[in-house]
Amino acid sequence: MRILLISVAALTLAAWAAEVSPGNGKLYIGGRPGQILIIDEASGKVIGDIKTKTGIPDDLNLSEDHKRFYFMNSLFEDIEVADIANRQVIDTFRLSEGNKKVRIRSFEVDPSNSFMVILSKSATKQPDRWEIGPPTLQQYDLKTHKVIRTIPWPDGDEREFAGIKFSPDGKLMYLFGPDIIIYDTKEFKQVDKWELSRPIEDGFGRINLGSIDDSNEEPGYLTGLFQVQDPVANRRIMGVARVNLTGKSIDFFALGPAIGVSFALAPGRKFGYGLHSEVGRYEFWSFDLANRKLDRRLEFPGRPRMSIKTSSNGKVLYIYNAGNTIDLYDAATFQYMRTITLDTDTTTGLYVLP
């Protein structure tokens, strides 16, 4: 009996020792009621936090130099700037004033951290009514805390939502829509237009970019999944696309019939991972980007509302969102490893930094 117990203990220890390490980075994720948690990746322990000043964090964004976080609060009214090294909020501001409430829908900070472009909508309280303003795109100076200018919508076509990116040198701003509108960042005038609404090849439908991840990408590139109409077979097909914003080109390959899958790019950009979720059915997908093909897919006991991120060394997958847990899965086998349980429900995306 003793020999048996010793053998079992030895096997357990061996299994623990053989468990894949996620790396030695740090995880950052926003949580209720007002904090950004800092988790040691190797041990899975919370090692600190950044206390927010305006409540529940939402829409967490990492600066281009990886030194700051920018985020909104859950009331969509305040923006906070956090210094990652000092673990402190260093600035907050809002656009609301007097009887005018300005709700921020999205924002993007320029690579030099000097200004941000904010998409917002206002509601002004009048004696007998609320006046709802149009969706507005504005350049906001982070040092003087002043709106520098209102950026005109392309062709006067107001948009309720807008995806924005800057070029690596900060000289251009890309406004995503059916086409990509390119502005210079001195005067914010349109200087170019990338007509993605047109097929990029003869006999090919229009490319619709879906889930995109640039966290492990080179500056100026985006990698993600896309869907396109196959006019011959009259069906939607999906694939992986790498978008070169500066060169205005797309490198892509098709995978098969279209299905809803999220996407996370692994460090090294040789693999990508995704999640397919239906009610009661959840699948891991992996994409072999080097050999331009679907690698594997496997059904697993997931949960509704999942997000996926790769660990700092790409060997572990983090499953999080809508709850106070982060589940760890082995990226090579999709086998469940363990769960990090937090004292707070998470409210933002997960960032993995060295």
Added chain:
Amino acid sequence: MKHLTSINSKAERIEKQMAGEVVALQQGPPQQPPPQPHIPLGCTLIFSPGWEADSSGGTAGLCQPVERDLYDCHTGCFWPAQVPDQLNHAPDWTAKCAAAQKDWRKIDLVFP
């Protein structure tokens, strides 16, 4: 029983369309899609706090833990739910509750 009589050509076409085989507890013709549940948009259309269904009419698609739905109905998913108006009138109603599954008893009572 037949209470209605068709009196124009369109009504006759409808009558012909309806005159198929009577299918009782059998499965319908295979080409017909299964009937979909009628789910009202969000919880607020039914005044029954706690009532909730996912997009398929079941509960398997709700958040897990299910307590988390209380938060994300109105902040993450913007699913109309019977919760306080956090944006305008009760911004701090969950300020004492970090994890819904563990601390839901600490959520504030908010009266209109």
